[in-house]
Amino acid sequence: MNILVISQYILMGALAIFAIATIRITTRKKIAMSLVGLSGLGIAVATMLVLVQQLYNLAFCDTIATALILLGPVGTIAFASVLRG
Numbered sequence: 431m432n433i434l435v436i437s438q439y440i441l442m443g444a445l446a447i448f449a450i451a452t453i454r455i456t457t458r459k460k461i462a463m464s465l466v467g468l469s470g471l472g473i474a475v476a477t478m479l480v481l482v483q484q485l486y487n488l489a490f491c492d493t494i495a496t497a498l499i500l501l502g503p504v505g506t507i508a509f510a511s512v513l514r515g
Contacts, residue, residue: 472502
């Protein structure tokens with residue numbers, strides 16, 4: 431095991447802690463905090479998928495991560511426009 435693989439596992443652990451923190455932010459009462467939490471969760475999951483793709487050579491993880499990164503802001507903008515009226 432080289433230092434790169436060890437650092438990728440440490441980053442995955444840190445991203446798991448970050449994902450739990452963003453879930454806690456999402457459960458706040460304000461809608462804006464929920465959007466911030468969901469955006470952070472999307473970034474954490476997409477980054478974890480890229481790490482899994484590099485560690486285990488799974489080709490589909492890269493596609494799913496790209497879709498999450500592209501569709502996250504689109505959903506936020508759509509939700510904000512619905513709230514605006």
